Amino acid sequence: MAPLAARARTLAAIVALSLLGGCAALDHGILNAQGPVAAHERHFFIIVCGILLFVWVPIVVLAPVIAWHYRLSNTHHAYRPKWAFSWPLEGFIWIPPIGIVVLLAFLLWPATQKDDPYTRQAGRGTPVRVQAIALDWKWVFIYPDEGVATVNQLAVPAGRPVHLSLTSGTVMQSLLLPQLAGQVYAMAGMRTRMNFAADRPGTYHGENTQFSGKDFARQQFPVVSMTPAAYAGWLARAHLAYRPLDQAAWAALSRLGTSAPQTYSTVPPRLFDRIVAATGGAAHPHDHSVTRKAP
C-alpha cells in the first residue's frame, strides 16, 4: 500500500502544481487588476458572475436529476404522457429569468456610463496625454505635451490619469491593456480614446488583439508605470538623447516589421493629426469624422 500511497501523493502534488501553474496565467489578466478602471471591471465581473450562478445552478442540477429520476427503467415514478402545461410552472420559467435580466440591466446602465473609455475618471492629477498610432506590427506612442515619442513601450506615471487617443496608420487594430483598462479599436482616418491609470509602479502587458498580418502575435509592448520622480527622469533622458522622429525615422517605422522598444527626443508638431488626415480623416479633432465627438 505504501508505494501506492506515495505514488498517489506524487500525483496529487503534480496536479496541484500544474493547477498552481495554471493559476499563474490568471495573474496576467483582469483578475489581477492594477488600475482603477480594471479594478472596477473586475468588481463588476465578480458581481455579474454571482448573479449568473442563479441561472447556471438550477439547470445544471435539474436537467440530469430529472432525466435520471424519470428514466424508463425506474418504475417508481409517475408517468403522465399527456401532461404538458401548468400556469405556475410557466411563471417559474419566465419570471425569474426576466427578473435576472432586469436586475442586470439596472446594473449595466450606470456601469457602462461610468466605464465609458472616452470619459471615465481614473487617477489623480493632471492627465498625461498620449497618442497611439498602430503600425505593422508595432505601436508608436506620442507624448504631445512633452514632445517625445516611443515605439513599443508606454511609459506612464503611476497614479496619474492617462488619456490615450488612438488611430491607425494601417489596418484596423485593437489596443488591449489586460490588467489596466481593457481595449479600444484603432482605425485609420479616425480617432478613438481610452482613459486609464496604473495604481503602482510596475511593468504591465499591452498588445494588439485584432489580427493584422504576419507578425501580429509579436505586436506586444510593456506598459511601464513609474513613480513621479522616475517618470520625470525618464522624460528628461528622452529629451537629452538626440534622436528625432523625423521623416526618415517615420518611413522606417512605416515599413512592415517588428521593432524593439525605442525612444525619440523630438516629434514633428501635430504628427498624430497628420496621420489621421493622411488616411482619410479630418485634421481637426473636433470634426464630424471622428468616430464620436469629445464631450
Next chain:
Amino acid sequence: MQTAHPPIWPDVLGRFAWHDLPFVRAWQNPTINELIGAGAGALVIVGAVVTIALLTRYRLWGRLWSDWLTSLDHKKIGIMYVVIALVMLSRAVVEAVLMRMQQATAVGDPGFLSSDHFAQLFSTHGSIMVFFMAMPFLTGVINYVVPLQIGARDMAFPWANAIALSLTGGGAALMMTSLVVGQFSTGGWSGYPPYTGLAFSPDVGPDYWIWAVTMGSIGSTLGGINIACTIFKLRAPGMTYMRMPMFCWTSLCTSILMIFAMPPLTVATALLALDRYLGFHFFTNDLGGNMMNYANLFWLFGHPEVYILILPAFGIYSEVVSTFSSKELYGYASLVWATMAIAVLSFTVWVHHFFTMGQSANINAVFGIATMTIGVPTGVKIYDWIWTMFRGEVRFSVPMLYALAFMVTFVIGGFTGIILAIPPLDYVFHNTLFLVAHFHNMLIPGLLYGLLAGYTYWFPKAFGFRLNERWGRIAFTCWVAGFYLAFMPLYVLGASGMARRTNEIFEPDFRPWLYVACVGALVVLGALVSLIVQLVVSIRERDETRVFAGDPWDGRSLEWSTASPPPEYNFAVIPRIDARDAFYDGKRDDGYYRRDARYDDISVPKNSVTAIAIGAAATAASFGLVWHMWWLAVAAGLGIVAVIILRSFVRGAHRVIPSAEVTRIEHRWHDALAAATPIPRHCELTASNQGLAEIPA
C-alpha cells in the same frame, strides 16, 4: 506574393504562377509548414482521384447522375447537403487540431506552422464551419424532414432547391480548390477590411473567401425562401400553425432569418469585391472609405446568423426530448413564442460585436441590454425541455445523450455570453480566447450536438437502418470530453489576456492550458473518427438493424408514419391532421396505418440537369474571378443566363408515377408492417426493432 512570381500565361491563366501550387512551394522550400500545405493539396487531389476511380470501377456514374446529382427530390437534396457538411466538417476539425498543436508547441518558439499558414487555417476553419458545415448540415436536415413532417410531397420550389444545393456545393468546392491552387484569405471568417482590401491583401486569398461566401449566401437566401414558402403553403389539411411539430416552427423562424439576414452579407461581400476589382472605396482607408460600415453590414448578417444556426438545433432537441421521454412537449405555446422572440430580437443586437469601436456609452448600454434579453427566451426553452422529461419515461439513447449534454453545457455558454454582453466586461474579453471559448461553447453543444442528435435520430428514416449505438456513444463521449478539454482552458487564457488568432505565445504561464486544449482537440478528432467508424460499422451490419416499417423510436410526427426510407412521393395519400401529435395519438386511438386497395397516380418533379449546370457555371465564374481569368468569368456568367433561359422553355417538368406502381410500393410496405413484430421501448436498440412500435395497453 504574385509580384515576386510572374504569371505564366496571363491571357488565359490570369495571375496564376507556378508558385501558386503548394507542391512547387514545398519542392523549393521543404519545411514542415510547406509540406503540410502540399500534403493537404495532395489529399484533395487523391480524394478526388479515388472517388472518380471507385465510381468508374463500380459503374456508378449513371446512378450518381440520375439518382442524385440531377434529382429534385427534397430527400435526396437534403442527404447531399449533409454529405457536403460531413466532408467539410472533417477538414475543419483537422485544421482545428493543427492550430491547437501549433499553439501548444509555440510557447516561446515559432512552432511548426508559418504565421501566414496559421492565419489561413483559422480563416478556412471559421468560414467552413459556418458556411460549409453548419449551414449545409442544417439546411439538409430541414430539407429532408420538414416536408415529411408537414405531410407534403416536396418543397415548394424543387428546382430552386437544387440550385441552392449546387451553389452551396460550388462554394465548398472553391474552398477545397484553394488548397490546391493558390492560398486562402488570412483575414478570418469575418474578413474585416481594410485588411482584406487590395492595399493590404493583394493576393488571391480574399477573393477565394469573397466568392465562396457569396455563393453560399445566395444559396442560403434561396433556401430560406423555399423553406418559408413550403411551410406557409404546403401543410397537410388540418395542420394549423399551432399543430406543427416544433422543428417546423424553428425551421420557419430560421428561414425567415435567412431571407432577411443573408442579403446584408451578400451586399457586404459584393461591396468588398467592388473595392478589390474595380477600385471602389467603400471600405478602404483612403478616399472616403469607412471600414466601420463593413462591420455593421457584416454583423447585421452575423448576429441573426447565430440564431439561423441554433434555432433548427433547438427544434431537433424538442423532437428528441419529447420522443425519447415518450411524452408531449411541455409548454408548446411557450416554445413557439420563445422561438419567435429570439428571431425578432436577433436583429437588435449586432452592435455587441464591436462595443470597442468607440460609440457612446448609451448605444453600448442599449445593445448590451438587448443582448441579455435574448437570454430569457433561450432559458425558457431549456426549462421547457426539462419539464418535458418530468413525468416522462426517459431513454438514454444517443440523441437524448446529446440533448442532455447540450442543456448542461450550453448554459455555461449562456453564462459567458451575458458577461460579453456587458460593455465594461466586453472591453476586457473582446478579441481574446475568452470570446473564442464562448462562441464555441454556444455552437458546439448548441448546433453541432443538435445536428448530430438529428443525424442519429433521422438516419434510420433516411436509409432504412439504425446507426450503431456503441460507436455512437463513443463518439458522443469524445465530443463532450473533447469540448470541455479544448475550450474550458481557453476561458482561462482569454481572462489572462491572450489574444485570439495568435500563432506564437511569449508567456510561459499559458503553457499548461495550451497543452490541455491541444489534448482536447485530439479527443475531438477521436470523436470525428468514431463518427466515421460508426457509419462504416452501421452500413456493414445494416441487415440486422433494418426498420423498413418506418417507426423505430415510437415517433410522434408524420415523418414516422411512412416507410423507411420513404417512397419518392412521401405520402400515397396526403394525411388529414386533427391534433399536434397526430401520428402518436393516431397509433394509440385506431392504429393509424390504413391500407387501400389501390392508390391514385402521383406527380413528382422530373430530374433536371439545369440546376447542377448553374452551380458548375457559378463555380467556374468564381474561379475565373479569383484568378482574373476574365474569359472564364464572362463565359461562365453567360452560361448561367443561357441555362436559365433554356430552362424556361422546358415543358412538362413533372413526371407521373402510375397508380399501379404506387399501389405496389404501398402494398409492399403494408405487408412488411403486418409482418413486423411490435416492440416495447426498452427493446428499441436491439435487432428485434423492425420499425413498429408496441402500443402499451
